[in-house]
Structure formats: C-alpha cells, structure tokens
Amino acid sequence: MAWLLSMLAVASPAHEVQPAVADVEVGADAVTIQLRTALEPLIAGIDLSTIEDTNDSPLSDQNDALRRLSPEELRAATEEAWPAIAAQITLQAGEQPLTPVLETVDIPEVGDPEIRRDSILTLTAALPDGDAPVIFGWDSELGGLVVRQVADGESYDDFLTGGALSEPMPRTGVAEQSLGDVVVRYLISGFDHIIPKGLDHILFVLGLFFYALAWRPLLWQVTAFTAAHTVTLALATLGIVNIADDAMWIVEAIIAASIVYVAVENVLVARRGRVVAAAAAGGGTVRVEAVDAPTITPARIAVVFAFGLLHGLGFASVLSEFGLGEHFVASLIAFNVGVELGQLAVIAVALLLVWATFEVLGRRLHPESEGFRAISVVGSLLIGAVGLWWVIERTLLG
Structure with a gap:
C-alpha cells in the first residue's frame, strides 16, 4: 500500500x-x-x-x-x-x-x-x-x-x-474555434481536474473501487457518480446553480464527508463478509479462502449519486464562467469525458497495483478473496482518515 x-x-x-x-x-x-x-x-x-x-x-x-x-x-x-x-x-x-x-x-x-x-x-x-x-x-x-x-x-x-x-x-x-480544438482542450482540462489536481475526487473514486472488485458493482457506482456530476456541471454552467465563494467551504466539507462515508461503508461491508464466512465454517478453525462478493444496493447507488451532485459543484467553478458559446455543448461534454477518463485511469492504476500485490504474494486475485478484503479495509481506513481530517480542517479549522 x-x-x-x-x-x-x-x-x-x-x-x-x-x-x-x-x-x-x-x-x-x-x-x-x-x-x-x-x-x-x-x-x-x-x-x-x-x-x-x-x-x-x-x-x-x-x-x-x-x-x-x-x-x-x-x-x-x-x-x-x-x-x-x-x-x-x-x-x-x-x-x-x-x-x-x-x-x-x-x-x-x-x-x-x-x-x-x-x-x-x-x-x-x-x-x-x-x-x-x-x-x-x-x-x-x-x-x-x-x-x-x-x-x-x-x-x-x-x-x-x-x-x-x-x-x-x-x-x-x-x-x-474549430470543434476539434474545443474538444481536445476541454478533454485535457477535464482529465487535469482529476489527475493531478483532484485529490479529493481521486480518493472518492478509490472508495468506490474498494467497495468490491467485481465489475458490476463498480460499473453501477461509477455510472451513478458520472450521471450526478454531469447534472451539476450542466446546471452550474447554465447559471441555474451558483455557489457563492464564501459558501464553497460547505461543499468542500461535504465532499470530504462523502469520502469518509464510502470508506466506512466499505469497512462494514468487508466485516459483514468475514462474519458470514466464519458462520459458514461452523465456528471452527477452518480457514475460509473466499466469501460472497458484496452486491450493490439501491441505497449505495443513491448515496453515490447524491455525493456525485456535490462533487460536480467542485468542478463547476471552472465551467460556470463560460457563456453559451457556439461550442457550449461540445465543451461541456468534452470536459466531462476528460473527467471520466481521469477516473478510469485512477481505477486502472489501482487495479494494476492490487493485481501486482497479489502476484508478489503468489495469490490469485478475485473479488471474493480474503486478500482483497484486507486490502479494501486498509485502503478504506487510510482514505477515511484523510477525509475525516479534511472535514475537521474545512469546518473547525477553516
């Protein structure tokens, strides 16, 4: 780690x-x-x-x-x-x-x-x-x-x-401006707002990754997150939603709290999996190598979507300055695609590093492995600790 x-x-x-x-x-x-x-x-x-x-x-x-x-x-x-x-x-x-x-x-x-x-x-x-x-x-x-x-x-x-x-x-x-120039520029800008500038967004995406290694839960979460911050990006750019500078600390604090929430839920889900495994073993000393992978719930999707709306406000400080130019829609879409590419890059790097860790240990990587559960807990605790510090810093110390 x-x-x-x-x-x-x-x-x-x-x-x-x-x-x-x-x-x-x-x-x-x-x-x-x-x-x-x-x-x-x-x-x-x-x-x-x-x-x-x-x-x-x-x-x-x-x-x-x-x-x-x-x-x-x-x-x-x-x-x-x-x-x-x-x-x-x-x-x-x-x-x-x-x-x-x-x-x-x-x-x-x-x-x-x-x-x-x-x-x-x-x-x-x-x-x-x-x-x-x-x-x-x-x-x-x-x-x-x-x-x-x-x-x-x-x-x-x-x-x-x-x-x-x-x-x-x-x-x-x-x-x-040519359409091609607009798309390239905003694509790069959106990616740049994730890597390297969007550390709080990176940690939130890692929180989604650590929930479960299975592709279906990850796909549902990333889709909900994407849809949500696309909505707030569009609303802020159109001037429908406008957050005053002196109120942005509230948005930033809630974004930090969202990191804490997904981290804590990851740990609880992993803990429930271990309890189920122990019960299946009959309380004996049998080593359980795998348990059922966490399944995505409507509540988790709703929470991710709600937090995605707030994360979108974090991006909107840039696009809200723009008027309805000739390539407004293209600019908005390209920026959002750049953000998504940045998020996918974060997930790809995380997956590669977890896979390399399992290879070094001589273990097979799969969603139900206890090894991934352990990595999920440790990673989530680290992410949650940073998020908690940000909540304190952006509220009590700000």
Whole structure:
C-alpha cells in the first residue's frame, strides 16, 4: 500500500486556486481587458501551475499577509509588482507585441482572510493601424485563464492552461474555434481536474473501487457518480446553480464527508463478509479462502449519486464562467469525458497495483478473496482518515 500512503502524504484541500476571468473588448483603435482575479498570489509570486491550494506554496505566508491588506495598501502593492506581472502577459496584435497598461484596480474590502478575494483590473493597449486581430494569454505560473469576447450578439469563450494563448480575436465579430480544438482542450482540462489536481475526487473514486472488485458493482457506482456530476456541471454552467465563494467551504466539507462515508461503508461491508464466512465454517478453525462478493444496493447507488451532485459543484467553478458559446455543448461534454477518463485511469492504476500485490504474494486475485478484503479495509481506513481530517480542517479549522 506504499503507493496509497505516498498519495495521502501530500493530501490537501482542493479548489482553492481558481482560474482568472478576462473579458476582452477589441475596438478599432484599442483593446480593453477587464481581468477578474485574486491579486495576492500574483504579487507574492506563487507558481499557480503546480498547486491546487495556495497553502501548498512555500510563499503562502506572503499570500496570507497580502489578504489582510486594505484595498489602498493592496493597490499600491499591485502597482509596484505590475511590471513583473505584465512581463508574464502575452498581448499582441497579429505578430506585434502590445504593452498592457494598468488603468484601474478595483479591490474589495478586507473580509475573511481565509476566503479568496477577487479584484478587477482594467487593462488597455493601443492597437496599430490595420485589422490585425488581438491574441491574449499569460504564462502558466499565473494559473488558468478564462478568456471571453462578446460582440454583435456572438460570443467566444476559451479556457487557457499551461501558458496557452487565445484564438485571434478580430476587431469586428468574435474569435472562431474549430470543434476539434474545443474538444481536445476541454478533454485535457477535464482529465487535469482529476489527475493531478483532484485529490479529493481521486480518493472518492478509490472508495468506490474498494467497495468490491467485481465489475458490476463498480460499473453501477461509477455510472451513478458520472450521471450526478454531469447534472451539476450542466446546471452550474447554465447559471441555474451558483455557489457563492464564501459558501464553497460547505461543499468542500461535504465532499470530504462523502469520502469518509464510502470508506466506512466499505469497512462494514468487508466485516459483514468475514462474519458470514466464519458462520459458514461452523465456528471452527477452518480457514475460509473466499466469501460472497458484496452486491450493490439501491441505497449505495443513491448515496453515490447524491455525493456525485456535490462533487460536480467542485468542478463547476471552472465551467460556470463560460457563456453559451457556439461550442457550449461540445465543451461541456468534452470536459466531462476528460473527467471520466481521469477516473478510469485512477481505477486502472489501482487495479494494476492490487493485481501486482497479489502476484508478489503468489495469490490469485478475485473479488471474493480474503486478500482483497484486507486490502479494501486498509485502503478504506487510510482514505477515511484523510477525509475525516479534511472535514475537521474545512469546518473547525477553516
């Protein structure tokens, strides 16, 4: 179980780092960008491409100190740091680089320093003569970036990661994206939100895996989980469901509790199996090598579905920023398929490692084996312990 222990050693709450949102207006002579983002990690110099929570950065103390600054103090810090931040921004007209000018900085008052504080920056740049389109993006260290352009009743929405740049945004109309580009980008983004960024989702999926090795119970659980978070992803993206930033801790705490629940139920199911085996042996000393595999129950499916709705809200913080663009449905489906591929990859790796363990021990791997029951109990206890810590951290310590 060393692979699971190493994963749990780096466990931390997810969804703290969220993408910035840039609304781009391209005119005949100038481009204006309204950028909504958390300024504190940018000023502190935190590399947002490698973490999912600012607390995971060695610069987290600086970030926390900046969160406590008044709007006036943070505005001064932003202006001082702006040359370094601007150097990480790509803004160009065709092939000609443009220099973004920081016009205004709108910073909310200090609230709960544990909650992300979004500020709004207004950037402008003069455009050269001609009709060269505008391209915008920034380095991967600044995190994910949602780019939106609306003009003449049309819209362009893109989610940029890894330092990717927007499609060329024309001075009349909006940028165009091919269906293939949209599918590939959102497929990768959905997978990335499971591996490596979605540790809480990974642990929940492992909880489903440890319930039973048999394919039928696993298929029913994964299907229920998939259907549920597809529903909340769609509702959040359409703006029907909207969770305020200061209420996300509730969702995160319940997600952690869902991990604890499935882990505890796994242990109870495995324990019931051993009791049945002992009874079948007549209370003697006969070693029982196999017992009946756990069967899936409607109650388990209902619980997994309910928790899947909440896990979908965890993903929705990204897609909820998007409007109903030309490829909205394709974007939603591709992102969700990427999530499912990530979950299947988690299950495949877990199955491979369990199989390798049995091979080393010279035992045959099958759903009814006592060996798998033992692995299920140990794995579930480890997962449940992390989930319980997250519940405490996201409620009592948050």
